[in-house]
Each structure stands twice: as C-alpha cells, then as structure tokens.
Amino acid sequence: MSRKSISALPSGHYWAVPHAPVLLDGPDGHEEVFPGAHCISDGRWVSFYRDDEEVWSCNALYAAAHFDFVPLLSTTRTTTDA
Template structure:
C-alpha cells in the first residue's frame, strides 16, 4: 500500500478552512480555526489569526493535510471591494 506524500504549505497568506472533524481527533486546534481563519505560512510553520489575534499554530505539513487554503491577495487597491 503506498502512502500519499503531503507537501508543506508554501510561504504565503491564506484563508484556511478545516476539513470535516474526525470523531477521534480530540482537541487539536481545529475548533479555534473553524469555520475559517486567515493564516500566514513561512513554509515550515503556519500561524492562524482571527480578528488580528493569533488563535493557533502548527507545522506546514500538518496544516496542508488538515485544512483547505485559498490565497489571500497581499496587494489590494481601493477598488477591490
């Protein structure tokens, strides 16, 4: 049986959404991120934020395996609303 290789989340800013919880997960930080949060990855570590406050952090491989990510633009103009 082959294992799927999970790549670390690349450096960048993202909107993170946790995958559906698994009943045996227990307390693991996903509930702090639910239903979604902004995050910043340096390619090794991912820090999650809500309302400008850090709510959780994990390594970039764990994040890639357990969350869905959408890139957040870093440069926005006043017409992007």
C-alpha cells in the same frame, strides 16, 4: 493502496478551512480555526488568526494535511504588524 504525498504549505497568506469532519471537542486546535481563519505560512510554521489575534499554530506539513487553503492575493495584516 497508494498514499497521497503531502507537501508543507508554502510561504504566503491564506484563508484556511479545516477538513471535514471537524471534531470541535478535540485538543488539536481545529476548533479555533473553524469555520475558517486567515493564516500566514513561512513554509515551516503556520499561524492562524481570528480578529487579528493569533488563535493557533502548527507546522506547515500538519497544516497542509488537515486544512484546505485559498491563497489571499491582498492582505491588510503582515507578520511585522504590531
């Protein structure tokens, strides 16, 4: 049996969706992201946003292992927005 190698989520803006199954009663923060959320990665840390408010964060390797991502080409929010 071989293991799939996972790389940290690269820097950028993404739409994130938790991998199924989603355990909504768990303490892992996935319920904050379900059914999907905007996220920003710096290549080491990922912050997840709902309604322009940060709802959860984790390291980029954990994010890559537990979420599916679609790159966002155009964003209205940046890491410097207040």
